Structure formats: structure tokens, C-alpha cells
Amino acid sequence: MSSNATDSHAPPPALHLQGIHKRFGPTQALDGVDLRVERGSVHGLVGENGAGKSTLIKVLAGIHRADSGTLAVDGQSFTALSPRQIEALGVHFIHQERLLPPSFSVGEALFFGQELKRGPFIHRHAQDREGARLLREYFALEFPAGALVGELDSAQRQILQITRALLAKPKILVFDEPSVSLVKREVDQLLAIIRRLRDQGLSILYISHYLQEIESLCDQVTVLRNGRAVAVVDPRTTSTAQIARLMVNREVGEMYPKPTVAAGDVLVELKGLGAGGAYRDIDLQVRRGEVVGLTGLVGSGANELLKSLFGLVQPDQGSLALHGRLTRFRSARDAVRQGVALVPEERRSHGVAPLLSVLENLTLAGLARFSRRGLLDGPAQARESDRLISELGIKTAGRDAMVQQLSGGNQQKVALGKWLSRDCALYLLDEPGVGIDIGAKVEIYRLIGRLAERGAAVLVLSSDLPELIGITDRILVMHRGALAGEFDARAVDSDRLLACATGASESSSISHLPARETAHVIV
Structure with missing residues (x-):
């Protein structure tokens, strides 16, 4: 009407x-x-x-x-x-999710639904030529001839979406x-x-x-x-x-709340750890009650090192000790059994099960706690999920709401919360602040502090250097597969970290890496 x-x-x-x-x-x-x-x-x-x-x-x-x-x-x-x-x-929309089929050529993606035809047949060569012309006209860009959407980087796919929208005037x-x-x-x-x-x-x-x-x-x-x-x-x-x-x-005010916790015994220790060409000769310790930062540019090996601590990348040299005992995580399941939790950056695809309820997600990692003779104890699950919803401040219509209905920050809280029901010893957090607003970030940081207060060890991989300085005790910087520097978070600045991460200095500190080059402040 x-x-x-x-x-x-x-x-x-x-x-x-x-x-x-x-x-x-x-x-x-x-x-x-x-x-x-x-x-x-x-x-x-x-x-x-x-x-x-x-x-x-x-x-x-x-x-x-x-x-x-x-x-x-x-x-x-x-x-x-x-x-x-x-x-x-x-009114046309450009979404954060890339909606163009990866197997399409640039021309096919641009004219999808409004194809150029020669008689009854789609004129693919004409679409590719016209697509190349439009990209030159609108953005002065040349994409590789015959390139597929799946071969383009994020910015190029974004530009394709914009160009496709502009075709509709x-x-x-x-x-x-x-x-x-x-x-x-x-x-x-x-x-x-x-x-x-x-x-x-x-x-x-x-x-x-x-x-x-x-x-x-x-x-x-x-x-x-x-x-x-x-x-x-x-x-x-x-x-x-x-x-x-x-x-x-x-x-x-205090964007990075951080409790004062005295570090305890060494929980995890790596000596000479290496994995092919990803990283080499890594020596490090993380103590109970300690929050340690890990950072580096793309290709530094920081991401692969974090995955090794969860059994997703297998080292081929050196040793790993947990609770003072030499061990090896042959799989993610093996790492979980030994008290290690990973909250991945891609929370929607790897951190939560979007089609399951908040209750099911929050109790998923600790189902053994809620099993009685092979049957799940529903009331116990409900009590635990209600406790975590309240403790973490998860905004949801109720424990039975589907996780896919939650905002990004609340999905992040669910991804963390599911491991709290298991009470792990080592928490591995991959870019915990990415894609969530300032309020949710502060709550996540408070949660990280509570994990340390409980005696857990926390290793945070992040390209947000102010975040690392604000919430960690120490920061480890990797460069080209090696540890390039270790810094006290209380006495470090972003410029020194960035210099260390880029190889401009042998001893430095951090702020915001060309994050996976992302150098913008998220709130």
C-alpha cells in the first residue's frame, strides 16, 4: 500500500x-x-x-x-x-558475505539473472567483454582474463558486487x-x-x-x-x-578490563617445536593464570602454531609438554581430552553449530557431564545453559533459540561459553574481538580475565595490537616462521611491535598489524 x-x-x-x-x-x-x-x-x-x-x-x-x-x-x-x-x-544491498558463486567467471557473476544472449544461448564471451569494460569504466580496474570469482581476493569480489548492483542503476x-x-x-x-x-x-x-x-x-x-x-x-x-x-x-573508559592475577605453574611448554615450512625452533611457556598474546603478519606461522596446540597441524620436530608431561596432540579430539579448548576466528562455520539451540551449543563440549547411563540429563543441561547465559550476558530469546538467530557478538559468547561447561586448562582464542562491537568486546575481555582468575592459561592470537597490549601479560611476535620478540604488555608500544612483526627491528612491540593486515579500530 x-x-x-x-x-x-x-x-x-x-x-x-x-x-x-x-x-x-x-x-x-x-x-x-x-x-x-x-x-x-x-x-x-x-x-x-x-x-x-x-x-x-x-x-x-x-x-x-x-x-x-x-x-x-x-x-x-x-x-x-x-x-x-x-x-x-x-534500493540495492552489498552484503559482507560474498554471495557470488565461486565457479562463475567475472562476466557470468556480473550478468547472473540478466544474461546477455545470442539467440537462445548465453553469450559468455560478450559477458566477459562487457564485464571487463564496466570494471574499467567504473573503477579503472583490470581483472585477469577468464578469472573465476573463487580466484579473486575479498576486495575484488566486493567490487564485483558493487558493479553488479550498478548495472541496475x-x-x-x-x-x-x-x-x-x-x-x-x-x-x-x-x-x-x-x-x-x-x-x-x-x-x-x-x-x-x-x-x-x-x-x-x-x-x-x-x-x-x-x-x-x-x-x-x-x-x-x-x-x-x-x-x-x-x-x-x-x-x-577502561576498554580493556584486566584483573591482576599472579601467574602460577607452567602449564604448557614448547621446546624447539617446528612444523615443515610453517614455523621452526619455537620455545615458549604459558603459565596458569597468564594471558599471553601471539601475533604476526600473514605467513608468519602464528596461525599454524596455534593450530598445532589443538592438534590441527602436526609438528615434525621439537617437544610439547602439558602439566609437566611430554605429550603430542594427534587430533583435535586428543587435545580436547587433555583439557585444551580452541575458539576459532570463523565462529559461524567452526565455533558454533548455527542450527542447534543455545542450550545445545553451550553444553556440546561437555556432554559427558550431563550423561547418565547413556542418557542426557535435560534438567542439568538447562541449569548449566541458563547459568552461562546469565554469566556471559548472552542476549537471546531463551535457551531454546537457534544460535543462527543471535548477533555476531552473542555467537562469540556462545563459542566461548561452550568450553566453560568443560572447565579446560588451556584456552586458545583466535581473533576474539573481530567483527563484534565495543560492548560485546569488553564483555569478552572480562570473560578472558575470569578464565585467568580461575587458573586457566590463555593464548590469544590477534592482529589487533591495542587489544593485545590491553588484555595480555606478555606478547610474542612471530616473523617468517620464527619467534622474533617477546614483550611485557605493560611496557610495550604498538610501533615497536609492528616493527618486530615486519622484520624492521629485532626487538620491538605492537598496535594494529596490516591485519591479516586489518588496520582499523573495531568498536
């Missing part, structure tokens, strides 16, 4: 959502949200995980129908739209966390493209956790908190710290 907006001397905004309400059972996901995107501008949308960003975007995309409220495009107002209708109005582009998997130079390229599109008259809605991107790119920013739009600010006059405070409704 639609109606024309009232006449006004000023042109209507490109996009205007008013009074949007959406409830899922007992959860009020959106509570009267207003969002206004002016013509030819970049408008930012920020908020903690669970603040309502994803629900609002799904209402805009026609995936969810709002319980009440209106959506106006170019002054034409609607109460409900289907995905096809919203696209016909000129959109009025509004919605970027949903587009830089999550991009390195810094790719982020800079993406932001330059978005500025160019804005200058050409497109209206942009940009959703991101990276407040430095928001500050440098956006003309205005809407801040969501607990399903409400609590502020609209100008990032040129509002600092990222002020925006962060609006997001969490408290002083961010």
Missing part, C-alpha cells in the same frame, strides 16, 4: 523509515526507529551487536515485515514491501559491514569508491562496527541502542569516543 508524500519546497530524502516497530516473541527488536538518508549523502548506521541493525536492514530489504511504521523511497511511502519491490524502487546502495574481511589497502580502495558513488549522486547507507571508517566517510550517523535510534550525529563534530558512549550508554 502506498501514498504520495505531502508537497514541500525541499526535496524528500532518498530514504526515510519512520516509527519502525518489530517484535520477535518476547523480544522487542525495534522500538519506533526513525532513519533518514538524504539524497547524495553517505549515512552511517552503528550500534552494538543486538542493537537492532540487522533487523532494521531486513525490514528495509523486505525480508521482515514491520509490525508498524512506514518506509519512504524518494517521497513515496509504503507500509510493506517485498524484496523484489524494494529492488524495483532502486540504483538510487540507494546499502553497504552491510562491507569491510569485515578486507585488509587496510582494500578498505581504503572501497571507501574511495563509495565517495565517488556519492559524488555521482547515489545515496548510501553504510553499516559498520569500524568507527574510523564511519568518521572518515559519513555525512551523518544514526546510533541504535536496544532497538531505538538514540541519536543522529555529525561525525565531523562528534568524536568516535562520543559515538561509542552513545552506543553503550556508559563511559567506555
Whole structure:
């Protein structure tokens, strides 16, 4: 149902959502949200995980129908739209997940659903030629001839998505966390493209956790908190710290909470450990109650070393001792049996089971605790999952909710929580702060501190150097397969770490590596 907006001397905004309400059972996901995107501008949308960003975007995309409220495009107002209708109005979406089939050529991906044909047949050569022309015209880029989508890097696939959207001559582009998997130079390229599109008259809605991107790119920013739009600010006059405070409704203050814990006995010790060409001659100790950081550029061997401690990469030299006894993890199952837990960076694909409930995920790693003569003790599972939901502050409709329905930060908490039901001795955390907002990160950091207080040893692999300095006791830096430096986190700075990680200095310290080159601050 639609109606024309009232006449006004000023042109209507490109996009205007008013009074949007959406409830899922007992959860009020959106509570009267207003969002206004002016013509030819970049408008930012920020908020903690669970603040309502994803629900609002799904209402805009026609995936969810709002319980009440209106959506106006170019002054034409609607109460409900289907995905096809919203696209016909000129609103197109660029998602963080790469939706193009990896086996398609560049031309096939660009023209999928609107193929160029010669008679009844798809004209693939024409698609490849036209695709190459469009990439040159829009972005002055040349992709390798005959390249498949699966062979492109993250930035190139992102550019393909943008080009495909531009073929439909959109009025509004919605970027949903587009830089999550991009390195810094790719982020800079993406932001330059978005500025160019804005200058050409497109209206942009940009959703991101990276407040430095928001500050440098956006003309205005809407801040969501607990399903409400609590502020609209100008990032040129509002600092990222002020925006962060609006997001969490408290002083961010101590971004990296860290308890004082006296280190105990050596829990894990490596001597001369090596694995093929991945890493070599690694000597290190991690003590009970200690949080140790591990970092390095891509190819440094840090990732493979972490995987060796969980039985996923087999060392071929040196020794590993756990609890003072020599051992070898022949598989991940073997590592788990000996009290080792791994929370991977790819939590959706490896850290949680998205189609299982919160209860099932939280008790998955410790099922033996809840088994009685081969049968699961349901009430005991329920009590444990309720305890962890409360302790970790997991935002969920209930223990029976599917994990795939949770925000990224809450999925991360579930990925950590499932190991708490097992009470492990060594926790391996791979990029624990990636892709989650400032509030969720602080809660994750507090949880890491509680693990240390309980006497566990924690090894954190991260490319976020302020994170490592803030939450760890010591930081180990790897460079080209070897340990290049070890630093006291209380007395180190980012520049020295980065110099060590890049080989510019034999003894240094850290901040934000060209993370997997990701050099942007996540909040």
C-alpha cells in the first residue's frame, strides 16, 4: 500500500523509515526507529551487536515485515514491501558475505539473472567483454582474463558486487559491514569508491562496527541502542569516543578490563617445536593464570602454531609438554581430552553449530557431564545453559533459540561459553574481538580475565595490537616462521611491535598489524 508524500519546497530524502516497530516473541527488536538518508549523502548506521541493525536492514530489504511504521523511497511511502519491490524502487544491498558463486567467471557473476544472449544461448564471451569494460569504466580496474570469482581476493569480489548492483542503476546502495574481511589497502580502495558513488549522486547507507571508517566517510550517523535510534550525529563534530558512549550508554573508559592475577605453574611448554615450512625452533611457556598474546603478519606461522596446540597441524620436530608431561596432540579430539579448548576466528562455520539451540551449543563440549547411563540429563543441561547465559550476558530469546538467530557478538559468547561447561586448562582464542562491537568486546575481555582468575592459561592470537597490549601479560611476535620478540604488555608500544612483526627491528612491540593486515579500530 502506498501514498504520495505531502508537497514541500525541499526535496524528500532518498530514504526515510519512520516509527519502525518489530517484535520477535518476547523480544522487542525495534522500538519506533526513525532513519533518514538524504539524497547524495553517505549515512552511517552503528550500534552494538543486538542493537537492532540487522533487523532494521531486513525490514528495509523486505525480508521482515514491520509490525508498524512506514518506509519512504524518494517521497513515496509504503507500509510493506517485498524484496523484489524494494529492488524495483532502486534500493540495492552489498552484503559482507560474498554471495557470488565461486565457479562463475567475472562476466557470468556480473550478468547472473540478466544474461546477455545470442539467440537462445548465453553469450559468455560478450559477458566477459562487457564485464571487463564496466570494471574499467567504473573503477579503472583490470581483472585477469577468464578469472573465476573463487580466484579473486575479498576486495575484488566486493567490487564485483558493487558493479553488479550498478548495472541496475540504483538510487540507494546499502553497504552491510562491507569491510569485515578486507585488509587496510582494500578498505581504503572501497571507501574511495563509495565517495565517488556519492559524488555521482547515489545515496548510501553504510553499516559498520569500524568507527574510523564511519568518521572518515559519513555525512551523518544514526546510533541504535536496544532497538531505538538514540541519536543522529555529525561525525565531523562528534568524536568516535562520543559515538561509542552513545552506543553503550556508559563511559567506555577502561576498554580493556584486566584483573591482576599472579601467574602460577607452567602449564604448557614448547621446546624447539617446528612444523615443515610453517614455523621452526619455537620455545615458549604459558603459565596458569597468564594471558599471553601471539601475533604476526600473514605467513608468519602464528596461525599454524596455534593450530598445532589443538592438534590441527602436526609438528615434525621439537617437544610439547602439558602439566609437566611430554605429550603430542594427534587430533583435535586428543587435545580436547587433555583439557585444551580452541575458539576459532570463523565462529559461524567452526565455533558454533548455527542450527542447534543455545542450550545445545553451550553444553556440546561437555556432554559427558550431563550423561547418565547413556542418557542426557535435560534438567542439568538447562541449569548449566541458563547459568552461562546469565554469566556471559548472552542476549537471546531463551535457551531454546537457534544460535543462527543471535548477533555476531552473542555467537562469540556462545563459542566461548561452550568450553566453560568443560572447565579446560588451556584456552586458545583466535581473533576474539573481530567483527563484534565495543560492548560485546569488553564483555569478552572480562570473560578472558575470569578464565585467568580461575587458573586457566590463555593464548590469544590477534592482529589487533591495542587489544593485545590491553588484555595480555606478555606478547610474542612471530616473523617468517620464527619467534622474533617477546614483550611485557605493560611496557610495550604498538610501533615497536609492528616493527618486530615486519622484520624492521629485532626487538620491538605492537598496535594494529596490516591485519591479516586489518588496520582499523573495531568498536
